[in-house]
Amino acid sequence: MAVGGSTLGAFMAVLNIQIVNASLADIQGAIGAGIDDGGWISTSYLIAEIVVIPLTGWLAQVFSIRLYLLVNAVLFLAFSIACAFAADLQQMIALRALQGFTGGVLIPMAFTIIITLLPQTKQPVGLALFALSATFAPAIGPTIGGYLTENWGWEYIFYVNLVPGALMVAMLWGSLERAPLNFSLLARGDWFGIATMAIGLAALQTVLEEGNKDDWFGSPFIVRLSVIAAVSLSLFVTIELAVKHPLLNLRLLLRRNFGFGILANILLGFALYGSVFILPIYLARVQGYNAEQIGMVLAWTGLPQLLLIPLVPRLMKRFDVRYVIAFGFGLFALSNFMNIHMTKDYASDQLFWPNIVRAVGQALVFTPLSATATAGIEKENAGSASALFNMMRNLGGAVGIAVLQTFLTKREQFHSNILINSVSLLAEATRERIANLTAYFLAHGVSDPAVAAHKAVVAIGLRVRQQANVMAFSDTFFLLGSALVLALVATLFLKKADHLEGGVGH
Template identity: 45%
Template sequence: MAAEASRAAGALKPPTAPAAAPPAPEPAVDTRTWIAIFAAILGVFMAILDIQVTNASLREIRGSLSATVEEGSWMTTSYLAAEVVVIPLTAFFVRVFSARVYMLGNVALFLVFSTLCGYAWNLPSMIVFRALQGFTGGALIPTAMTLILTRLPPSKRTIGLAWLMLSSTMAPAFGPTLGGILTNLYGWPSIFFINWAPGMLMLAGLAYGLGREPLQLKLLREADWPAIASMAIGLGSLIVFLEEGNSKDWFASDLIRGCALAALLGIVAWVAILQTRDKPFVNLSLFARRTFGVSSLVGAAAGMGLYGSTFVLPLFLSEIAGYNSLRIGEVIMWMGLPQIVMMPLAAAFAKRFDNRVLCSIGLLLFAGSCFMNSTMDATTGYDQLVFSQVLRALGQPLIVLTLSNFAIHRVELTNLSSASGLYNMARILGGAVGTAILATTITLREHFHSARLGESVSLFSGAVQERLEQLTGRFVAQGSDPVSAGQQAMVALDHLVRRESYVMAYNDCFFILGCVLTGSIAVMWLADRVIAGGK
């Protein structure tokens, strides 16, 4: 009886749950894959560097090509427009040509067009070669991110993204420095020829590290060319509108009005056409996902801060402090050097802490550095700017790395290429929008401050009369007659007012950047909680 009862009780026991299967081990990453990824990251550095590297040498290039300041700006505009247009197309072109063929082809063409830029014989030829350079260089940015996301297991992606983000933030910091050094030593063509050094390393690394894959050229016949054409017209026109608008007094120019209309119609047509497609070449619906949309929006704000600060600060150092390109580079470089140490720490923190917290800290540091720069005066120089640059360098890795983690959070493997392209497009567009806003702010606020200061500089003021007497005496001592010396004193006083007006306008720009970055902290907390490598 006891035995029967025991058997009956055993039969009534619920079945034991099977032991949970251990998680499948991640595949090991071989050396060839790491070589390919680091070669691709080198390409990102080279492509972004070439946006900034010409800024320190524009005066020499314009002189050689007999171009005005306004005409010379097209060298940067054409590069940036082509870069923004090609970024959303990279996922499609990778499917058509394979990652290996597409990346090798773009690197080779980038080197050819860089060389042609060095040999440009007039401004139109330079603009064309810069556009072709931007079209091939821009493709290297999202393809590098796609390689990291598709060739590395989740546990390794954070370190790969960390190196990628380091290259994208270091390039704007070192671009003016490198351009100034090369121009001073070897002339401006050398800033284009130097691309052959990293370019050959890239070609070797990609050829060795990426395996051959079949081409799918038939996709070219099936491509959605109306959507691609409308996108190219819309984004290209938008960049021209943003980059050239301030110098042409915005809507007072027929060109700017035309670009604004073309940008509006092109982008609306692009979005409308893609909504009717079952398989669009880029998945714009990713923007509707809360976390991806937040990462793109905050990424645009961070791009505004990064490109805006590297636009305004060199202007201040050149126009107010009187620094040459090499000395400007020494200041800007402090925005890059500390990142070499900070980026690995950011990668480690991203695996342990809520990325929203880390991004908020980074935004706060970056905003704090901008607010520090909003109190500059005409005597501010290298010693007073180093700390704010270091503070900026500590914040940027926390921002860019965590934002890339948000951009890929819960994104399916089939959408990773689209996510990479759209996120990078948003970041670069944010930089273009920010630069346009700041350029306009400098113009408007300089006029405002000049008018306000001019109201207080009255010839009936005792302080003004005393200052004019001092300046007149100085010019008389230098050999001028009393009448000419008086006129020179008035001119010098006017220059002093204009100088202080520009200083105040630059301060306003940094204050705007600080406010935008601070406001982005609230937006950041709309995203999901993310820990790199977690769920």
């Protein structure tokens, strides 16, 4: 019950990233926010979430797992409802930050409960449940968000948390053991580490979320935040390696399986959140899909996982876990490479099989990667391992979205320049195309030949831009596939974990 309740909480916390992104335009319109400022509705949640994840292991020791998890679960539900009643942008940003701060607790706590309360032989089953939150929730989020927004209204993306949230609280209340509070830990808390970590991660997350919109280092705001992030995080690493009771045990990264597992996990986050970000933009910009239609396309990256993930622990018993991970990364990479020859007619039908392949790949990766990376982690290091593993995946996702936004813009400009150079009035084919389009417009209600000719040139310009966009998206999928090939290479350095000797549960 504890594992079920906590993983349900983690699922809801991750779902609330993507479910809101799918409905951002409707929320912005309802609360009078501009397109640029409206992005902070998502950014504030992500900043709060990534800051609280590393703090969770320590705070759970101070307040006990039961009290800490229950209080945050109840507050998460309260702030979810409050978001639906936000009257303006400032209120929404503040409430989303509070929702992210409480929701961010639910993710690593579920992971910690799995690797501390379950015996080693049962951990793959628990991690398979957790995988539903890590990979299924981002995939199904736009589907749920699009459906609720189109049919019920954007407020329902927050109300939807209530029923599963009540079930989560009931399961945690009935299963987690009471434990004494340990306020003495506050006295020897790693306060300088906490401060530098919070400032550094908040600044870094803001840079990654806002950088592309503000032209990166062309913006003094981004430059200042980048310097703050670099200095703060450098100090954080130095402090953690020097103090007697660090917030996070960074030396875990020197362990072969955990270190290479974290590297593969960062690249998984890059591709997982990156592909959930790119596909909706492509479908909206090139194909003109609405939120509900986009959700239906993305559903095929989520629904197969619901069937496959429960079977993964059986595969882990029959095959070398490293081969399962490598095969999963290979399929996930292949699903992106299947999209590198896109055309303007490439829509839901053409995306069906790549999305199915991606779903199978994602289902095969997460559970065995988590189990192998954390094999042999001692109980006292479980909080640090959970925080690092989940924080780095989220950070990988933030880096992925930032890189892909910029990459997409630059490649679209590159392809536009090349295509425009090929469309010359000196070329017979161009003149013939303009003449045909002019005749078409004259035959369809335009009486002035000069206006018809102008509309013909505009139409050609729009077609060039559309083609440049399609080619840029093809390049972006190639980049995603390449990142996953690197993740596959990282998994080849993992040691076989005979499930998994030593560590938690023994």
